[in-house]
Amino acid sequence: xxxxxxxxxxxxxxxxxxxxxxxxxxxxxxxxxxxxxxxxxxxxxxxxxxxxxxxxxxxxxxxxxxxxxxxxxxxxxxxxxxxxxxxxxxxxxxxxxxxxxxxxxxxxxxxxxxxxxxxxxxxxxxxxxxxxxxxxxxxxxxxxxxxxxxxxxxxxxxxxxxxxxxxxxxxxxxxxxxxxxxxxxxxxxxxxxxxxxxxxxxxxxxxxxxxxxxxxxx
Amino acid sequence: xxxxxxxxxxxxxxxxxxxxxxxxxxxxxxxxxxxxxxxxxxxxxxxxxxxxxxxxxxxxxxxxxxxxxxxxxxxxxxxxxxxxxxxxxxxxxxxxxxxxxxxxx
Numbered sequence: 348x349x350x351x352x353x354x355x356x357x358x359x360x361x362x363x364x365x366x367x368x369x370x371x372x373x374x375x376x377x378x379x380x381x382x383x384x385x386x387x388x389x390x391x392x393x394x395x396x397x398x399x400x401x402x403x404x405x406x407x408x409x410x411x412x413x414x415x416x417x418x419x420x421x422x423x424x425x426x427x428x429x430x431x432x433x434x435x436x437x438x439x440x441x442x443x444x445x446x447x448x449x450x451x452x453x454x455x456x457x458x459x460x461x462x463x464x465x466x467x468x469x470x471x472x473x474x475x476x477x478x479x480x481x482x483x484x485x486x487x488x489x490x491x492x493x494x495x496x497x498x499x500x501x502x503x504x505x506x507x508x509x510x511x512x513x514x515x516x517x518x519x520x521x522x523x524x525x526x527x528x529x530x531x532x533x534x535x536x537x538x539x540x541x542x543x544x545x546x547x548x549x550x551x552x553x554x555x556x557x558x559x560x561x562x563x564x565x
Numbered sequence: 566x567x568x569x570x571x572x573x574x575x576x577x578x579x580x581x582x583x584x585x586x587x588x589x590x591x592x593x594x595x596x597x598x599x600x601x602x603x604x605x606x607x608x609x610x611x612x613x614x615x616x617x618x619x620x621x622x623x624x625x626x627x628x629x630x631x632x633x634x635x636x637x638x639x640x641x642x643x644x645x646x647x648x649x650x651x652x653x654x655x656x657x658x659x660x661x662x663x664x665x666x667x668x669x670x
Binding site: 393396408437450454482484486493507513 | 571579585645654666
């Protein structure tokens with residue numbers, strides 16, 4: 348690593364660089380801790396997410412099949428009509444939870460009607476029982492879908508933060524800190540060299556003075 | 566406190582069932598899916614979650630990664646009526662790879 352020529356080998360600069368190195372080392376340790384903890388939390392969410400995804404995919408598969416069954420028993424127009432105006436309406440309230448400085452969303456599900464039996468948006472006269480089953484199946488899987496969305500978004504946000512933190516840890520560890528250490532070494536050596544030069548000069552001057560005063564000859 | 570909406574994008578048959586749950590359902594085809602997605606994923610549209618059936622996910626990959634680091638919306642691939650293509654699991658591994666630097670799954 349080349350020492351840039353604009354470093355002045357002065358005590359002032361040495362002191363400043365030492366202070367900066369201390370901060371960098373401390374920052375490096377803290378960031379490393381942050382990265383490790385983030386990673387731990389991340390892996391917990393990943394595991395949760397995998398299980399959930401499997402569950403959701405199975406649940407949806409079931410629900411889709413039930414819907415296909417219903418649509419075979421009913422005419423498409425009536426099916427479309429029955430589902431055209433949903434009774435239920437779903438909204439999401441987002442709260443934020445802070446994990447190691449990453450804001451991850453916590454979804455809170457708000458529905459208009461609470462009763463489970465109250466979700467069918469149609470009269471029973473024109474529709475088949477299979478449609479009820481299908482709607483039930485969708486409603487069953489939906490809770491998990493919401494949790495899945497939360498886990499997946501949290502995962503993405505945390506992955507981005509981990510990536511950022513990792514880069515910063517690496518930059519400190521492999522670039523900033525070695526660079527500062529080298530600067531300190533450079534300045535120290537330069538100062539020592541100056542000191543030696545100074546001593547030699549003093550000795551030389553002393554010799555000259557002695558020679559001038561007493562005619563000693565060395 | 567703010568309320569957000571939930572949307573489902575997919576082919577007509579796959580998304581029909583979600584309508585009963587009160588989600589906002591958009592049936593799309595290959596040509597219209599990009600426009601629909603762009604409209605919904607905009608912050609001002611106030612969608613917290615957009616479920617997209619897996620058939621459309623490859624068509625939207627650029628748009629999806631554009632909002633990946635935003636708090637809203639969350640883009641969640643779901644299997645369509647044809648069953649799972651494993652894209653959800655693939656997205657999971659790629660996220661893990663991004664964080665860890667290697668695929669550990």
